Amino acid sequence: MIRKAALGLLVLALTACGAQEDPVRRQxxxxxxxxxxxxxxxxFEYVVAVPVDLAVQEARRSGxxxxxxxxxxxxxxxxxxxxxxxxxxxxxWGDALYGTDNTQGCYNxxxxxxxxxxMAALSDKxxxxxxxxxxxxxxxxxxxxxxxxxxGNGFRVSSPESIYELGDKAQKAHDECVKPYDxxxxxxxxxxxx
Numbered sequence: 001m002i003r004k005a006a007l008g009l010l011v012l013a014l015t016a017c018g019a020q021e022d023p024v025r026r027q028x029x030x031x032x033x034x035x036x037x038x039x040x041x042x043x044f045e046y047v048v049a050v051p052v053d054l055a056v057q058e059a060r061r062s063g064x065x066x067x068x069x070x071x072x073x074x075x076x077x078x079x080x081x082x083x084x085x086x087x088x089x090x091x092x093w094g095d096a097l098y099g100t101d102n103t104q105g106c107y108n109x110x111x112x113x114x115x116x117x118x119m120a121a122l123s124d125k126x127x128x129x130x131x132x133x134x135x136x137x138x139x140x141x142x143x144x145x146x147x148x149x150x151x152g153n154g155f156r157v158s159s160p161e162s163i164y165e166l167g168d169k170a171q172k173a174h175d176e177c178v179k180p181y182d183x184x185x186x187x188x189x190x191x192x193x194x
Contacts, residue, residue, distance in 0.1 A: 028054055031114035035097070038106035042096040046106075047077040056186070070186050133188040142184035149177035 032048040039046035050058075052073045059069035082090050099105025111119045133139055143159065150157045153173035155166055160181055163174040 025050065025054070025058075027114065031110060034110035034114050035106045038110055039093075039096055042106065044093050044096050045081050046097070047081060049077050050074075052076055056190075060190075066187055066190065067183065070183055129189070129192045132192040133185060136184075136188040136192070138184045139181075139188050142181040146177050146181040150174065153177070 028050060029048060032051075036046040036048050056066075056069045056073050059072060060066060064072070082093060085093060095103070095105070097106050099108055108119050111117070146160060147157055150162075150170070150173055153170075155170045155173055157163070157166070157170075160174070160178050163170055163178075166174075
């Protein structure tokens, strides 16, 4: 959820900039490089890459429908970086990137330098968009379908975030059940995030 919120702020910034594809891509990669430098200073590997949400937007601009763009979205190379780390180091990596209650994290620390925008104001706007997305009837229906699917597989959940409380046994069911929810969520986010 933290990753979605951070990526949501990126979508907001891209929309606010009103820039075309090439300048946006350059700006995103500039931010990615600043993040990577910060992560390296904190002792962590971070791969500079075009974020998944921007790749989806670029695919849409090239004429692909939303379902295809979402289905063909690239893997985040930092998922492979995380997969090599112990659980403790994964948590530390996430804290270094996104911050904690007491620290800002590399994403936020480098945001204003990269985008010239105040993160707090964008965060407030992103919270408003997330509230709209979560209230969207299609997202609500997809959430209900997800909960029913998981219960059909023997797992009592109230949201996709519940998977973190269930452990590895529920992961296979979650991966299958969450696809329609993620698609509905991504569509609604693109709708309200413009």
